[in-house]
Amino acid sequence: MEDLTKTGPKDVFMHLLTIITLYVSVITFGMIIFQYINIYFPDLLHPESIRFARNFIRWPLSILVIVFPFYVWLSAFAQKDLAVNPEKRELKTRKWTIYFTVFATILVIAGDIISLIFRFLNGELTTRFILKIIVVLLIALAVFLYYGWNLKKNIPASKNPKMKLFVWTVIILGGAAIIAGFFIAGSPRAERLRRFDDQRINDLQTIQSQIISYWQVKEKLPQSLDKIKNDINGFAVPTDLETQEPYIYKINGDKSFELCATFSTSNKEEFGSINGEPMPTKPFGITENWIHNSGYTCFERIIDPDFFSPFRKQIID
Numbered sequence: 001m002e003d004l005t006k007t008g009p010k011d012v013f014m015h016l017l018t019i020i021t022l023y024v025s026v027i028t029f030g031m032i033i034f035q036y037i038n039i040y041f042p043d044l045l046h047p048e049s050i051r052f053a054r055n056f057i058r059w060p061l062s063i064l065v066i067v068f069p070f071y072v073w074l075s076a077f078a079q080k081d082l083a084v085n086p087e088k089r090e091l092k093t094r095k096w097t098i099y100f101t102v103f104a105t106i107l108v109i110a111g112d113i114i115s116l117i118f119r120f121l122n123g124e125l126t127t128r129f130i131l132k133i134i135v136v137l138l139i140a141l142a143v144f145l146y147y148g149w150n151l152k153k154n155i156p157a158s159k160n161p162k163m164k165l166f167v168w169t170v171i172i173l174g175g176a177a178i179i180a181g182f183f184i185a186g187s188p189r190a191e192r193l194r195r196f197d198d199q200r201i202n203d204l205q206t207i208q209s210q211i212i213s214y215w216q217v218k219e220k221l222p223q224s225l226d227k228i229k230n231d232i233n234g235f236a237v238p239t240d241l242e243t244q245e246p247y248i249y250k251i252n253g254d255k256s257f258e259l260c261a262t263f264s265t266s267n268k269e270e271f272g273s274i275n276g277e278p279m280p281t282k283p284f285g286i287t288e289n290w291i292h293n294s295g296y297t298c299f300e301r302i303i304d305p306d307f308f309s310p311f312r313k314q315i316i317d
Helices: 009-040 049-084 086-090 092-121 127-152 161-185 188-218 311-316
Strands: 248-251 256-263 295-302
Touching (some): 009 127
16 A cells, blocks of 8 residues: 555656656657658658758747756656655556556557558658658657666666666757757747748749739730739738838840849758759749749749730630
């Protein structure tokens, strides 16, 4: 039976809090490592995943940087408490949470292997998928080994040289993942500059759409951006949000034009490449290549009448 003079609600909540912070740490750590894999092993079918991966790092990183050190402290505190009060090892809450954790890791390992076999049979075995499978397997094994050892042994992990090395290895890896996250995700200032550049691209896309609509109606390009203003539908030509300067519009021919802006960052690496060259796409008959370096950049567009036929012709047809 439990010695109620030495165990109580504090111990119950301490073990519950420890196991909750463990789960949160494991999940966010896995999410961060997955995004690292997405960045350094991009999928050719989804080149934009590099950009999304950098964004997806920030939220789990924000959680891990707080929860993981808290989990380490709670675990160390619990180990010291158990060393002083060994009878607390029989606390039902402690045993239930540990057994459930071991059970969950066994399921994760089994699911990991099943997923690997399924992807292999489905012909989807890629380097980044294999790396993610390995990451999940290693995380699950680490949790299984640590808590499985705690169930069988009556001494703290810090008293066993091998387990002590194992614990410090996990702590170092967790700290390394956090530190790497700050470098890979970029500084707050760099992210703000990227967001301004994203807004510039959005503005240019909007202007481009209005220019195409103007051409479809009048079968000629507007002489200036002032011509695409429309008080009826409320469209106003956007300007650079950061500098408040107007975007540059140039006419190169009857159906060709350029839109220019000054960017603070480069997005070439974020959108992937083939043999070092950016990967353009061609929706709507226009080369929608918004990849840019930092500095003044122009995007040349040629309207394809087969894709954007004039409205007059559409009515006749």
